[in-house]
Amino acid sequence: MRVGVIQYPGSNADYDALHVLRDVLRWDARYVFHKEQSLAGCDAVVVPGGFSYGDYLRPGAIARVSPITAALIEFAQSGGPVLGICNGFQILTELGLLPGALTRNRHLRFECRDVFVRCEQAGVFTPSAGTVLRLPIAHADGRFVVDERGLSELEDRGQIALRYCDAQGGVRDVDNPNGSVSNIAGIYNEAKNVLGLMPHPERASEALVGNEDGRVMFAALAAAWSASSEGAS
Amino acid sequence: MKVEVYVTLKREVLDPQGDAVKRSLHELGHKGVTSARVGKYIELEVADGTDPAAIRAMCEQLLANGVIEDFRFELS
Numbered sequence: 307m308r309v310g311v312i313q314y315p316g317s318n319a320d321y322d323a324l325h326v327l328r329d330v331l332r333w334d335a336r337y338v339f340h341k342e343q344s345l346a347g348c349d350a351v352v353v354p355g356g357f358s359y360g361d362y363l364r365p366g367a368i369a370r371v372s373p374i375t376a377a378l379i380e381f382a383q384s385g386g387p388v389l390g391i392c393n394g395f396q397i398l399t400e401l402g403l404l405p406g407a408l409t410r411n412r413h414l415r416f417e418c419r420d421v422f423v424r425c426e427q428a429g430v431f432t433p434s435a436g437t438v439l440r441l442p443i444a445h446a447d448g449r450f451v452v453d454e455r456g457l458s459e460l461e462d463r464g465q466i467a468l469r470y471c472d473a474q475g476g477v478r479d480v481d482n483p484n485g486s487v488s489n490i491a492g493i494y495n496e497a498k499n500v501l502g503l504m505p506h507p508e509r510a511s512e513a514l515v516g517n518e519d520g521r522v523m524f525a526a527l528a529a530a531w532s533a534s535s536e537g538a539s
Numbered sequence: 540m541k542v543e544v545y546v547t548l549k550r551e552v553l554d555p556q557g558d559a560v561k562r563s564l565h566e567l568g569h570k571g572v573t574s575a576r577v578g579k580y581i582e583l584e585v586a587d588g589t590d591p592a593a594i595r596a597m598c599e600q601l602l603a604n605g606v607i608e609d610f611r612f613e614l615s
Contacts, residue, residue: 364604400604407606409548414555451552451607485553 307531310338310348312378312394314369319355319391323508327352330512331524340372349531350387351378353394355444355506365408365447366396379403387430387527388500392445395492395502404495404502405460406452412485416446420517421483423491423505424471427464430530431501431523432492438475439468439519441505443483448504450486450493457487467501468492540587542594544612546603547578578608 311323320337327335338345345351359368369375382388382403390398398404411417425437452460460466468491471477482489484504492503507520548554554576561575581602585594594612603610 363601367601367604370601399606405606407604409552409607410555412553412555414559449553453551485555 307349307528308334308336308347309350309352310336310345311352311354312338312340312374313354314340314356314358314372314397316358316360317354317356317393319393319506319508322506323352323354323391326508326511326520326524331521331528338374340369340374343373343377345374345377345381345386348381348386350389350527351381352508353378353388353390353397354508355392355394358393358397361447364396364400366393366398366400369397370401375401382495382500385497385499387530389431389523389527390500390502391506391508392443392448392504395504396447398500398502403500404493405456405465406450406487406493408447408504409449409451410447411445411449411483414446416444417448417483418442418444419483420510421491421505422471422473422475422481423468423503424475424477426466426469427494427498429467429494429498429501429526431526432467433522433526436475437522438471438473439505439507439522440473440510440517441507441520442509442517443505445484445504448484448486450484450490450504452487460490460493463496465494465496465498466490466492467494468503468505540585540589541615542583542585542589542612543615544581544583544594544598544602544610545578546581546598546608546610547576549607549609552607 510517510520
């Protein structure tokens, strides 16, 4: 599988993503610099974590003026799998590819630790519902906000991908690290080809770092991709 | 001409920064403060006669995120 990892000025998890895709999973992964204007040849795209454009104005807001943006929107709207991690999630909401917004954490602290998330919806980046993963988070602006109508739409359409939970998968407010509405840690777009999440699966995908839970998300992508290539051939 | 843009969180969006400001003011003895909301102030210099509709477009496209923020602006 060929995967592009978009590099913005201020991205800092771009190498983490490239490393896992290329060196751990042995996929054909490459950087796509934000000044490029094409994602041709990519089967999937990762919008990585970091602080694109220094978080100026709002996290993810300035990325919309990057030359790669038009190609990213076209790729997503034509059904290409797009994974937005942390700042990547913020960018995808700012671009309108995902609903809602990411705001300052409820307790104003930068949260840097492992959390548990429960998979709510199997999909192109997620394993079967009920799967509990331990993944690291590192953010100050991860409180997912959407109005009541938007929340019921997300629920009705099965767009809620991941919720913060305890080690057994119980969803309680005490396990919500940032105050996100309904403990939401990750959401799909309506077509389910775009996932944004605050936790970092790419930082928990090899034994060397003591946690491989994140790999199941890339395994889900591989399974979806091979199923779709078989369907196409 | 100068444009002054004010961007504020929508009323229904929790503002933990504003709450921290309110608590701090209380600590300093200003007990009468019942609410604090923190927003942004942006100054633009634009050509004289710029259509306010263009300013509105700037706010909607970039300066404010309509999902969580309101904006207003003044021309001078």
